[in-house]
Amino acid sequence: MTAPLSRRTFMTGLAGAALLGAAGCSPAQQQASSSASASGSGASGSVTVRLWDEQVQKAYDASFAAFSTQNPGITVKTVLVPWADYFTKLRTDVGGGNADDIFMMNGSYLQPYVTSNSLLEIGSDFDSLKSDWVPAAVEQYTRDGKLWGVPQLTDGGIAMYYNKTLLDDAGITPEQLTGLVWAPDGGSADTLLPILKKLTIDSAGRRGDESGFNGAKPTQWGYSAAQDLQGIYYNFIGSNGGQFQDDTGAFVFASDASVAAFQYIVDLINTHKVSPAASNTNDNGDFTRDQFLQGKIALFQSGVYNLKNVSDGAKFEWGIAPLPAGPAGAVSVVNSVIVSGNAKTRNPEATTAVLKWLGSGDGAKFIGSSGAAMPAVTSAQQAFTDYWSAKQVDPSQFAKQGSMPSISAPAGENYGAAYSAWKPIFNEIFLGRTPVAEGLQKAQDAANKAVSA
Incomplete structure (x- = not known):
């Protein structure tokens, strides 16, 4: 593949x-x-x-x-x-x-x-x-x-591929995917999470918004949240008004805006259980795509770079919906x-x-x-x-x-070294073992130290 x-x-x-x-x-x-x-x-x-x-x-x-x-x-x-x-x-x-x-x-x-x-x-x-x-x-x-x-x-930019069969089963129309909003503090302003819960199913057939739902035993996930720089977390950071790097190339992803964006993603995985566990995705960048093609993820957030893969691999009716917006709008990485x-x-x-x-x-x-x-x-x-x-x-x-x-897309003299420095810390954040704010500060410090070394 x-x-x-x-x-x-x-x-x-x-x-x-x-x-x-x-x-x-x-x-x-x-x-x-x-x-x-x-x-x-x-x-x-x-x-x-x-x-x-x-x-x-x-x-x-x-x-x-x-x-x-x-x-x-x-x-x-x-x-x-x-x-x-x-x-x-x-x-x-x-x-x-x-x-x-x-x-x-x-x-x-x-x-x-x-x-x-x-x-x-x-x-x-x-x-x-x-x-x-x-x-x-x-x-x-x-x-x-x-x-x-x-x-x-x-x-x-980035958008969402959807499995129309899974939408139909949940009583959701493609039109309902247009204009979705995520909110750092949740509540009524968040229209994305309720959709994702309805599209998530456990082994007993209960959906994520139903009483008794057991996210520890999933058979279908609503969304592809993962440690995916281009497909997921850069876009959440941008749509919350945050930055990953500043104009000098320094890493600034431990800001309040970026922390809130990462927290939302991590909660989708570990609290709401609407996305696969990070143990599956941290070191397998193809996992969510492959699960989408197997009919196990309803909404796969990615770019045009996966269009051919989806067209060739999907055995179900599918389509493309807009990227969910955050407080700063629908901001994507190009x-x-x-x-x-x-x-x-x-x-x-x-x-x-x-x-x-x-x-x-x-x-x-x-x-x-x-x-x-x-x-x-x-x-x-x-x-x-x-x-x-x-x-x-x-x-x-x-x-x-x-x-x-x-x-802005990532760049820098020693970007590879910085990535090696933050990646293990990000792994722990996405696994839910390290608090988001604490982990991002530690990862940011390590990344900037690696760049200046």
């Missing part, structure tokens, strides 16, 4: 350290790969492209097959490295001079590669293409006036992914030719036409819309959310 784009864009699985010093052997020969010959630029040679998503790899293979008709002198090979090992292997291979010519990159990990001069600048050679790139993606990957990758994938050129590539001319192809509408349309992801190349986005229109699926909810206020 392919890794979801939530883990393409943010760290929700195994963290990688941020330093680029250790040497090591290239894993290229050890990983799944696929080849296509390619070169109309006049360049020749071989180029390897490393990425972490199987569905996007298939789209790239198709793209490079088209590239090969124009560029018969270049051989292009895609290299698939699983997400759990991706940035650990990339750090080692870049540090040892053995990395692929081009590799997929997310914003959380970018800065160390910029600082160590490990990336090719996307300079004036690309000027004719840049106007076709999503501006937010260009901005996200620009440092000191220089762009360090070619935009490839962009997430709109993120993009790039491909970066290796500054130590042995074939810079051919590498540049492939990067230009991937940054063109002709090259990027294969991502959209596969339905795997929304291209960050604007002229290629119609192919994505056409793909889903043919399947009678309307993904516009993600774009609508993406045009609304957002919370």
Whole structure:
């Protein structure tokens, strides 16, 4: 089963350290790969492209097959490295001079590669293409006036996938999912929790809002609350007016607003029992998605990055509903992914030719036409819309959310080290073993110490 784009864009699985010093052997020969010959630029040679998503790899293979008709002198090979090992292997291979010519990159990990001069600048050679790139993606990957990758994938906002059969069984209509509100203090202002309780069932068939409900013996959960940065907790923080990082990159998630957001999520899991236990989800970023596809979660909060997974895997009628709003509104996190050129590539001319192809509408349309992801190349986005229109699926909810206020995506020089510092503490918070306010302060202190170390 392919890794979801939530883990393409943010760290929700195994963290990688941020330093680029250790040497090591290239894993290229050890990983799944696929080849296509390619070169109309006049360049020749071989180029390897490393990425972490199987569905996007298939789209790239198709793209490079088209590239090969124009560029018969270049051989292009895609290299698939699983997400759990991706940035650990990339750090080692870049540090040892053995990395692929081009590799997929997310914003959380970018800065160390910029600082160590490990990336090719996307300079004036690309000027004719840049106007076709999503501006937010260009901005996200620009440092000191220089762009360090070619935009490839962009997430709109976050929304909720729903299982219509489970809604019907609970007497809930899809229309009732529009305009839902969560409130830190609960009460009548909270319209989300009553829906989630009604959609949760225990082994005796009692729903979460019925007397005698036993949340310790679930057969169906209402919601996918979990330690999911992109799908869950960044959005709750933002919709409560909080921040995860400030403008300097310092971690500030122990503020009152963020504490209230985390408390709400943790209570959904441990008090109201409307979401799976953290023992299932803390170290398995796919758990809630898989349970949704198995018909055991009614509302799965995620992004366009899981649209293909849901379409391919769901054996029930499903749809997409808006993100619940908090006191600050429905605030979502938006993120993009790039491909970066290796500054130590042995074939810079051919590498540049492939990067230009991937940054063109002709090259990027294969991502959209596969339905795997929304291209960050604007002229290629119609192919994505056409793909889903043919399947009678309307993904516009993600774009609508993406045009609304957002919370900044994670970033930083030593973000990987910070993640490693806070993750074990977050695990205890979500398990209900550490009080939220106490744990977040401890995690924030550890994260900021790791960044400054």
